[in-house]
Amino acid sequence: MNQNNLMLIVALFLFAGFVQASVVYDEFNGFDYKDYGANWTWEQVKTCSTSQVQSPIDLLSSDRNSTAPNQYMFARYETSKMLVRKFNTTIVMTAVNDDGLGYLYYITTLNVAGTFRLDNIRFRTPAEHTINGYQADMEVQLFHLYGFKKPVNDKVVVALLFKIDDKAPLDPLLEQVINTKHNETTSQEIDISRYLTMDSFQMNYFYYAGSLTYPYCSGSYNWVVIDQFFYAPSSQINAIHQAYQNTAGGLILKGNYRKTQNRTGRYVRYNGDATNPQAISNLHPQKKKGILNIDL
Numbered sequence: 001m002n003q004n005n006l007m008l009i010v011a012l013f014l015f016a017g018f019v020q021a022s023v024v025y026d027e028f029n030g031f032d033y034k035d036y037g038a039n040w041t042w043e044q045v046k047t048c049s050t051s052q053v054q055s056p057i058d059l060l061s062s063d064r065n066s067t068a069p070n071q072y073m074f075a076r077y078e079t080s081k082m083l084v085r086k087f088n089t090t091i092v093m094t095a096v097n098d099d100g101l102g103y104l105y106y107i108t109t110l111n112v113a114g115t116f117r118l119d120n121i122r123f124r125t126p127a128e129h130t131i132n133g134y135q136a137d138m139e140v141q142l143f144h145l146y147g148f149k150k151p152v153n154d155k156v157v158v159a160l161l162f163k164i165d166d167k168a169p170l171d172p173l174l175e176q177v178i179n180t181k182h183n184e185t186t187s188q189e190i191d192i193s194r195y196l197t198m199d200s201f202q203m204n205y206f207y208y209a210g211s212l213t214y215p216y217c218s219g220s221y222n223w224v225v226i227d228q229f230f231y232a233p234s235s236q237i238n239a240i241h242q243a244y245q246n247t248a249g250g251l252i253l254k255g256n257y258r259k260t261q262n263r264t265g266r267y268v269r270y271n272g273d274a275t276n277p278q279a280i281s282n283l284h285p286q287k288k289k290g291i292l293n294i295d296l
């Protein structure tokens with residue numbers, strides 16, 4: 001794809017109008033993380049154990065050999081309020097208007113192209129996706145729904161992997177989460193563009209086809225896992241970890257993440273400079289424990 005064609009497509013995406021109501025996700029409260037998803041096998045959630053394309057997965061340095069030329073991804077997020085809802089297993093922030101929090105533009109030559117509206121955000125501590133077995137301290141999942149042209153797989157989730165860094169400034173999105181005391185609260189203005197911007201397609205990231213990481217574990221989600229850390233102080237990440245860890249009274253509480261799933265021969269592709277010293281796959285080339293000391 002040459003530059004002019006790309007800019008034309010980008011322009012079409014930018015100026016197209018979108019009319020689509022926010023999707024209300026089936027939020028199924030009747031599960032827990034005591035077994036990190038290993039026993040989500042009963043009839044109502046059987047997709048979790050029978051589907052071959054499950055998430056999360058462990059991402060590997062060797063996946064970086066599988067690149068796709070002519071792939072572009074960038075974001076144009078807008079500042080907006082969100083509805084904060086508390087479920088038993090996580091907090092979910094949902095856009096309060098049809099434009100969501102702006103758009104992710106995703107263009108490849110693999111028949112996956114389109115404009116995706118940022119619709120909702122979920123939080124996992126520690127992270128669900130691992131890189132060379134390394135489990136980051138938190139994963140913030142940005143769920144996007146298609147908003148322009150129906151692609152093969154019509155949803156994109158961008159996973160931001162956070163690492164505790166006590167020198168990092170307080171993260172405003174996490175502050176919103178921590179400060180929300182009541183269910184169904186409308187947040188203050190939230191600006192996601194601090195994480196991903198027009199330049200984000202120059203970041204390193206893995207991408208693959210997977211599923212929701214919680215029941216009903218349904219499919220058709222394109223996962224984009226950014227291979228670079230985002231940072232927040234321990235006070236914030238620990239506060240979220242404390243609030244959304246297992247609800248099991250008396251058990252050792254280790255978090256609201258699902259264990260990594262069988263890759264079942266799926267392709268994982270990579271975008272970006274594999275020699276980037278900031279890539280998590282370079283910082284953690286070997287299997288290790290995360291800071292929260294989870295046994296992998």
Ligand SMILES: *[C@@H]1O[C@H](CO)[C@@H](O)[C@H](O)[C@H]1NC(C)=O
Nearest residue numbers: 028029030031087088089247
């Ligand atoms: C959600 O958690 C509350 C409090 O822990 C519990 O009473 C309720 O049964 C849970 N809901 C489900 C569907 O598990």
Ligand SMILES: *[C@@H]1O[C@H](CO)[C@@H](O)[C@H](O)[C@H]1NC(C)=O
Nearest residue numbers: 031032034035039040042248
């Ligand atoms: C899953 O397993 C955990 C412990 O391994 C148990 O406490 C929990 O009740 C199980 N949940 C279901 C729905 O079977």
Ligand SMILES: *[C@@H]1O[C@H](CO)[C@@H](O)[C@H](O)[C@H]1NC(C)=O
Nearest residue numbers: 060061062063064065066274
């Ligand atoms: C990936 O490429 C590197 C060189 O860039 C090579 O050393 C390595 O063996 C390759 N891995 C696989 C799994 O093909």
Ligand SMILES: *[C@@H]1O[C@H](CO)[C@@H](O)[C@H](O)[C@H]1NC(C)=O
Nearest residue numbers: 027029085086087088183184
């Ligand atoms: C919060 O509200 C949602 C409905 O929006 C409900 O499903 C959920 O159970 C509520 N959470 C708590 C902790 O009451």
Ligand SMILES: *[C@@H]1O[C@H](CO)[C@@H](O)[C@H](O)[C@H]1NC(C)=O
Nearest residue numbers: 052053261262263264265266
């Ligand atoms: C993973 O899936 C493949 C089929 O794609 C199967 O052959 C293999 O046994 C599975 N591995 C595990 C650990 O279940």
